[in-house]
Amino acid sequence: MIPTRSPQPRLSIYLLGEARLVRDDLPWRGKLYDKVIALLAYLVVESNRSHPREHLAALLWPALPAEAARTNLRQTLYYLRQLFGAESDELLHASREAVRFSYSPRHCWIDVKTLTEQAPTCHDCPTTPASPPCERCLARIKARADAYHGEFLAGLSLSDAPDFDVWLDAQRHNLRGHAFSCAERLRNAYEAKGRLGPALAYAQRCVQLEPWNEAGHREHMRLLACKGQHGTAETLYDVYRDTLARDLNVEPEHLTRALFETIHRRELEPESTPEASIEAFDGDDPAVRRQATIMCCHIDLPPGAAQHNTEQLAKARSLCAAVLRRHAGHLTLGQGGYIYAYMGYPQASEHAAELAAQTAVELHDRFSDRYRFRAGIHTGIILAGFDPSLPDIVGDVSTVAWRLCSRMQKSGVAVSDAARRLLHDRFRLDALRPLAAGAEHIQEPGGPMPAFRLAGMAQTVRPGDVLARRATLVGRKAELRRLNDLWTRACTGSPQFLVVRGEAGTGKTRLARALLDVVDPAACVVHHMRCYPEHRHTPLYPVIALFETAMGFSMGDTVHQQRQKLDHYLALHRGAIADQARPIIMDMLSIAPYDAPVLPPRQRKLQTLDMLLTLLDSRAARQAVLLIIEDAHWLDVTSGDLLERLIGRQDGAAVLTLVTARPEFRPPWLRADSVLDLAPCPARRTQR
Structure with missing residues (x-):
């Protein structure tokens, strides 16, 4: 590994991520004011030239009179000298007319300079373009990439200095491009050397830096498959596809879809190279x-x-x-x-x-x-x-x-x-x-x-069994009355929707169970779904789990037996639409025939959501339906789209959708009148 700082300077300046100064391995304990950080960053990045004082004053204090702005500049420069300490005379050159930052690796280390430094000519690297760089140059590129700990001056914005903000946005874009270029080179180099662990790490960093770079997503998926993690690659494709649909209303490119199908069919086998054994990745974050x-x-x-x-x-x-x-x-x-x-x-x-x-x-x-x-x-x-x-x-x-x-x-x-x-x-x-x-x-x-x-x-009671015991409902009479009223209206054919929101332990689940105690089980159908944090990227996971339970899937069932159970379920409960529902539900449950036609992802998603609502309506036409969805803060994107459709329904249906979630569940489509926020019960209401 090539040392990036030799000899070790006493002062280190970090501008990528949260701005901070470190002297002799100890962080600066004084306050770093926004204008001080802004002036320091501007002088460091633009250190190739001197800057007139009038320009700096107008850049950072444009709303002040010229003399007041120059006074603020003098005070800020004085503060910078205090920060630099013994190195101030070497680093900061200020005259009556101009100011310049003189960067010297001997006197300070700056992450921005490390990231943007030009690589020296190396005579040991292969001359062919496709060959990876030598280990010495690879270490230099890695040191540059490791210097990027986050966005340039993360969180800083000067509302009273618009010209500086314009400059800041341009620098953020430029430095992110430097970081992406380093990560891309490292990804390609490590893969060429057969070291898939580090290659995959930098593929992830490429996606993080440029989330709309679809070629980067393809490389990420491909490397996952090469490492044998086909399921993770497919999950990432689903997440990216849903993000495109939600934010841009577009589909992934043809090359991306083709790669997904290749991975899905396991046609991209894991690579095995002499250096592909599992190795340590020396990340420092x-x-x-x-x-x-x-x-x-x-x-x-x-x-x-x-x-x-x-x-x-x-x-x-x-x-x-x-x-x-x-x-x-x-x-x-x-x-x-x-x-x-x-x-x-x-x-x-x-x-x-x-x-x-x-x-x-x-x-x-x-x-x-x-x-x-x-x-x-x-x-x-x-x-x-x-x-x-x-x-x-x-x-x-x-x-x-x-x-x-x-x-x-x-x-x-x-x-x-x-x-x-x-x-x-x-x-x-x-x-x-x-x-x-x-x-x-x-x-x-x-x-x-x-x-x-x-x-x-080692014991007969398994961990978690105590949580399943039903506690007595205390202090929630008004909330339970509201649920009862919604259920009464739903039974008359008016669809109802409510999100019960509160911190863990406030009684959301107990309140939902209290409603179950008062409904007539012979006069309604209860569908209970639960979301899990591990499945927030699995499309329609709670719906699929509900269907598998309802149809009686069991251990040892073949795909043919599962299809038979699906046919029996549809004929028994959804006979009028069984033919239309069968291929869509088989696709959702991953039991469709191998030669079944495959629709484009977005069309398949919309068709599935439409059919799920149709199935719900057909059941509600015979009996009122109570649909309980727990822990919606862990809901996947596709299930969230289904909820959005449920809350926006105008047609008549005897359905009450009751959702429980933590306070962070605040999707843009959720109406204020459809939320019941639970606060902890006052002590006087819980006394017995």
Whole structure:
């Protein structure tokens, strides 16, 4: 690695991100006024020339008289000299007529200068354009890219200095372009060297810097697929497609759609190169490092069993993934049928390890009789990169989970010592032979990693069961009366919509259950959906889960059996529109025939939303429908579009849509008269 500052200067100036000064590794403790920051940034960026005092005064204080503006400039320059300390005479040259900043790497380090510096000529780099740069030049480019910690002067805006704001916007665009160029070069260079971990990190940074650069999104998806993370690549495509539709009302380009189809059909296989082993990515941003628990699962036929029933095995793996989706924050698929479930990501959870162990026990009980079910659970620090949809970009924690899973010769669940320490004696664990240190740098200090076999729950009551018990409703009589009134109106054929909004623990869910206590179950239909943070990027996840439950999908169902259950459900409940609904719902549930026609994404989305409303209306024509959607602050974009249609309905339908959410749920289509904000009950109302 090439040192970026030699010798180490005492003063460091950070203008990318939040402006700050550091002297002798200690931050400046005084206040940095906006005009001081603005003058410093202008002089640093424009350090190639001197600036007349009249120009600087008019730039920063245009509304003041000339003499008052010059006085403010003198005071600001004095403050800058105080900031620079002993280096002020070398850095700031001021005469009666002009001011100039003289940049010298010996006296200070500035992130903007590092980002924009010109690379020296290198005689060691390959001469062919497609060849990656040498390691020395690669280190220089990385140092430049690492200097960009955020937008230039993030959060700064001078409303009383419009000319400065114009200059500031131009510089932000220019410096972001420098950062994008560095990230793009690093992405291409690392991929050419077969180092997919860092290449993927910089692909993510390209997308972060230029979110509307569709070529960058394609490279991101392609690298994910090359790393074996096809499911994550498909999820990112869905998110980008929905963002385009919502913000620009356009579809992704043909090349992007074609790449998605290629990834979806698994025609883009993971690459295997000599240097493609999992490696550390030396990022320094603590914001992208976080603790998570990863469970690696694998389902296979037991040794000696007939190997011809591949469809049954695939279905078992699919059902395993369906169970994991209820609990895990994120799922990715690995080679050889391995499934990676991320607990505590993207939503942090202090109970992630317990949730992983509880889920593993459930899966083992379901599958171990007919299949060989293996799982490995490990907790560690992941480097999530710059995109919340991609966890563990380095892969160290995932690799430990995979090694734990792989070491189980028969059905069973292996737990690392790091995860064991977080289980708090809630599970029975038996010691296993320690996990030997492999070629990867994943062992704990001191040698092999201790490992344990998960033998089951240590208590009869599972964590979370207490939360399911129904508490007595206290102090919400007025709110319950409003719900009852809405339900009465809905039963007369007038559609009603209400969002019950409040902080966690204010009784949103209990209020919804109180309404269930008073409705006549024989005279209505109740549909209950719940949103999860891990599925906020999964289109229509709560709707799909509702359909799978209503149609009785169970473990071991083949695709043919699922289609039969769908046909039976539609014939029983939606006979008049069964033929029109069948292909649309099959597509939504991912059980459509392989040769079924595929519509453009936006047309397919609109057709699905229209059919869901039609199905709801056909049921409401016979019985009133109570539709409860919990935790809508975690709602995916497509389900949000469905809610928008529900609130905007004008036709008659005996439907009450009751939504619970936290205060941050404030979509632009939500009307004030459709919100019930819950405050904590006063103590006098909760006394017994």
